[in-house]
Amino acid sequence: MVAISSSGSTRPGVRRSPVEIVATMGMFLTRMPAAEFYGLRTGRFGQWADGVTAMREDCASFAGYWRTHNESVLAAGGGPLWVVLGDSTAQGLGAPTPDLGYVGQVLSGLRLRTGLPWRVLNLSVSGSVIRDVLSRQLPALPARPDLVTCGIGVNDILYNAPGKLFGDLRSLLTAVPDGTVLLDLPVPAGVWGLLGRASVPYVARINRVIHQVAGTRGLPVARVSEQFTAPWTGKFASDRFHPSQDGYRDWTRALLTAIA
Numbered sequence: 001m002v003a004i005s006s007s008g009s010t011r012p013g014v015r016r017s018p019v020e021i022v023a024t025m026g027m028f029l030t031r032m033p034a035a036e037f038y039g040l041r042t043g044r045f046g047q048w049a050d051g052v053t054a055m056r057e058d059c060a061s062f063a064g065y066w067r068t069h070n071e072s073v074l075a076a077g078g079g080p081l082w083v084v085l086g087d088s089t090a091q092g093l094g095a096p097t098p099d100l101g102y103v104g105q106v107l108s109g110l111r112l113r114t115g116l117p118w119r120v121l122n123l124s125v126s127g128s129v130i131r132d133v134l135s136r137q138l139p140a141l142p143a144r145p146d147l148v149t150c151g152i153g154v155n156d157i158l159y160n161a162p163g164k165l166f167g168d169l170r171s172l173l174t175a176v177p178d179g180t181v182l183l184d185l186p187v188p189a190g191v192w193g194l195l196g197r198a199s200v201p202y203v204a205r206i207n208r209v210i211h212q213v214a215g216t217r218g219l220p221v222a223r224v225s226e227q228f229t230a231p232w233t234g235k236f237a238s239d240r241f242h243p244s245q246d247g248y249r250d251w252t253r254a255l256l257t258a259i260a
Contacts (some may be wrong), residue, residue: 060128062091065098066122077116082110084136085176086183087152089251094242102243102251109256121145129156130168138175149175149222149255150253151183153206157199157245166209173213181258183222183251184210186243188231222258224251 031209051115073081086104092101097213103122110118123137141148152172155167173182184207203208207225214221228235228243228250235247242250 010256018203058093059088059091061097062093063126066091066124069098070121070123073119073121074142076119079119080114080118080149082107082118083141083145084120084122084124085133085148085150085152086124087128087155088124088242089154089248090122090125090151091126092248093126094239095245095248097127100245100248102248102255104253105248105252106259109252110259113256127155128152129159130165130172133170134168134175139198141177145177147259148177149178149259150180151224153185153210157202157206162175162202165206169206169209170213173210173217173219176219178217179219181220181222181255182210182214183255186228187225191232191236196253200240220258220260222255224254225252227254227257 089101090103092098092103095101095104098104103120103124107118107120110116121142123140125132125137128137130152133150150172153169155166156168176182185203187200187203187207189197203225211221219242228247235244235250236242237244237247
C-alpha cells in the first residue's frame with residue numbers, strides 16, 4: 001500500500017483513509033460484469049466511488065502543493081509562524097484547491113485580523129492517526145512557532161480499538177506544546193444514516209476527553225463539533241466524507257474563535 005506523505009513523496013506502509021479503502025472495494029464491485037445489471041455502475045454507489053477516485057488523485061496533488069509551500073516557507077522566513085498537525089482535513093481534501101481548506105481559510109483570517117504576514121507550515125499527512133502525529137509530526141516541529149494547531153482522531157475510530165485510541169489521545173494531549181489549539185471532532189448527527197447515528201455517542205465521548213484533558217493543561221479547543229452542523233447540504237465533498245469548501249468555513253470559524 002502506498003500513500004502520499006506531507007513531503008509529497010510516496011512511502012510504502014502508510015495507511016489510506018478508511019473511506020478510500022471502502023471505496024476501493026466499491027470500485028471493484030462497479031467493474032464487475034453484473035454491476036450494470038444491478039445499477040451499481042451508474043447509480044449513487046458508482047457516483048460515490050468515482051468521487052473517492054477523484055479524491056485519491058487530489059491526495060497526491062495536495063500533498064505536492066504543501067511540500068512546495070513548506071519548502072518556500074522554511075527558506076524565506078518572515079512573519080509569525082503557524083504549524084499545523086493533522087490528517088487529510090488539514091491537507092484541505094474535499095475543497096477545490098489545497099488553500100481553500102480550513103488551513104488556507106484560517107491563514108487568510110489570521111492575516112486579516114492581525115495585519116501581520118502570517119506563514120503556515122503544514123506538517124499534516126492524509127490518512128494519519130494519533131500515533132502518527134506523536135511519532136512523525138511532533139518531532140518535526142520547528143523551534144518556537146508562534147501558533148500550533150492539531151486536529152486528529154477521525155481515522156483512529158476505524159483503525160484502532162477504543163482502548164488504544166483513548167490511550168494515544170491522552171499521550172498526544174500531554175505531548176503537544178503549551179498553547180496548542182486542539183480541534184475536537186465533528187459529530188456526524190444526521191450523516192451516513194445508521195452508521196452516523198451509531199457513531200455519535202462514541203465521537204461525543206472522544207470529544208469529552210479532548211475537552212477534559214485540554215482543560216487541565218489550559219489548552220484552547222476549537223469546537224468543530226458545534227460549528228460544523230446541519231443543514232448538511234453542500235458541506236461535504238464528492239466522497240461524502242471530507243468537508244467541502246463550504247464545510248471548511250465552519251471549521252475555520254471554530255478555529256479562529258479558539259485562537260487568542
